[in-house]
Amino acid sequence: MAGPIPELEERATRCAQRLCEADRVLLASHIDADGLTSGAIATQALERASIPVETIFEKQLDDDAIAAIAATEYDTVCFTDFGSGQLDSIAEHEDAGAFTPIIADHHQPADSDTEYHLNPLLFGIDGASELSGAGASYVLARALADVADETGLATDGGTSGATTDTATDARADNRDLAALAVVGAVGDMQASGGKLQGANEKIVAEGVDAGVLETGKDLALYGKQTRPLPKLLEYASDVHIPGISNNEAGALQFLEDLDLELKADGEWRRWSGLTNDEKQTVASALVRKAVSTGVPAGKIDGLVGTAYVLSEEPVGTELRDASEFSTLLNATARYERADVGLGVCLGDREGALEQARTLLRNHRRNLSEGITLITNEGVTHEEHVQWFDAGDRIRETIVGIVAGMAMGNDGVSHSKPIFAFAAKNDEETKVSARGTHNLVRQGLDLSSVMSEASQAVGGDGGGHNVAAGATVPAGEESEFIEHANELVGEQLG
Known part of the structure; x- marks a missing residue:
């Protein structure tokens, strides 16, 4: 059966074929809603194909995390909702024979590449607004059902309590997982303009057809x-x-x-x-x-x-x-x-x-406490950006959410991207950036801003045009903002 996104079908099939050749798979995914749903979709698809899988989650897929993965006994590693931006490091371990990577991601890819790389950006589909990490995992899951069926690996076509033919068919070809893919896309703020668009709409249609989604x-x-x-x-x-x-x-x-x-x-x-x-x-x-x-x-x-x-x-x-x-x-x-x-x-x-x-x-x-903190203390306005430093008063894992929610509050502008700092540890600071889809239409690309500004101060970052993150050395926040302000100014003219 043809997959939901024709442009991705050939690559998804190749990735699925490689997974079906594996004796077992280590699955690594990100920790936000998109990452969790991505991991859950891939986990269920692998289990249904009778491929043993261990699932782990990483807050950040940095060099240390990749090295730890390489040190495991797994020969096949599937990355979901990250991996594209870390291909330079992943490729080094692949070249050394540590493992074969299969990547289902939607973030901006690094310069290196690998054979089993499923990313909408490689095929002209916007990964920030048209297909999330969960969507990429769903495309892979649909291909995995087809390949496993062809090779005779699939053993779990049951309905898990459901009795209708629709439910049986939807589980057999993994279309029932469309519901989780939509949760991931919505959680990734891809419902701009009040609805999901592009490739996401095709996944929604499959979910409706499978009886797991309703829209209106x-x-x-x-x-x-x-x-x-x-x-x-x-x-x-x-x-x-x-x-x-x-x-x-x-x-x-x-x-x-x-x-x-x-x-x-x-x-x-x-x-x-x-x-x-x-x-x-x-x-x-x-x-x-x-x-x-x-x-x-x-x-x-x-x-x-x-x-x-x-x-x-x-x-x-x-x-x-x-x-x-x-x-x-x-x-x-x-x-x-x-x-x-x-x-x-x-x-x-x-x-x-x-x-x-x-x-x-x-x-x-x-x-609520984080938003109150920002509202009470305000943000610092530069010519092209605005920012605040929460230190250790807001968890670094949620500071980006807080920043996005604060936009539009008193003193927090919708017309500038917002950058939020939070202490990660004694040596490092987490930076989260949020923009608006209107700013993106004007030329904003926070992924490149975070990548260039963080590298200029000895850090690393990336993400999407409307939302991105980075880690920088503690004490380099002011210099980072100077670079970010200049880069955003160049983008927005």
Whole structure:
């Protein structure tokens, strides 16, 4: 069966064939939502093809991490959601005979290359907006199902409790994994303009066809599955509506003025529990409120977007909505519990899910405290960039998320990329950069900025045009910003 992305099919098939030749595979993946879903997709695809696999996660795939992988007894290593940017180091170990790498990534590749390298950027597809790491892993998984079937390796075509022919077929060819690929893409901020685009859309279509995804226009607010209605509106930050956003009393009054039964058994209902007519009533009133309070038309359009619903997950849970699912995953591996996030992705709906929810509560508190810190202390504005140094007050694994969420707050501009520093250890500082898709359209490429500016001060970095990261020696932050400011200035003219 043809894969979802024709441009990648030949390369994906070659990678899958090499994996099927392996006696066992070491799978290494990144720790964010995209990395966790990438790893989970590849893990399940390998297991279904009866290929023994050990899965590990790395916060950063640096030279030391690659050397540690090379020192294992594995002859075949599959990298997901990273590896392209580290090909120079990986190639050295490959040339030395340490292992054969298979890479399914979407980040900007380094100068070196390898035979089994699946990356949309090599085929004219934008890895920052059209296909995530999870998407690349999904393409590989689809090819792996075909190759394993042809070679007679596949043994697990069962339905894991499902009884329909659709579910059986979807599991047999790994199309059921499209749901995780969409969670990864949404978590990687690829739903720009309110929906997934490009190659991602083809994966969405396969997920819908497989019965694991539902899509449709809906209110584009975070928390539609789990937040009580007043909190859903109060905490909505993407579109600020005066009198409702960040206003507990205002959000309550807005809802109480509607002629609807918005409570059940004395408790506020959730958006996911409203009927379509009730949703239309609330949404229409919200738009009228936005218009009457002077919210720009372009912002009002942002109140509605495409919802990605995991149809096999229970209504009212974090796992039902792709955005909430991705946030739940971010709350695991970024706090050294990648095993918990992987467990959730692999279907553990008891122990792992409860642990993830506990971590999520802690994650939300840390994000809130981080945003408050930035808002209270402000950022430093250079001519072309803005930045802040959190030191050890914000974890280096979440400082990029905090920076992105703070953009647009008082004193934090949307018209400049933001750079955030956080202490990694006594010798190194983590730098996270976030831009906007509008800035990217004007020429911003944070991947090259982070790569060049970090190398200029003895560090290393890369990523995407809209979001990137680097590690620099402690004490070099000011010089790094000087380089970054100059580079961004050149890009934006």
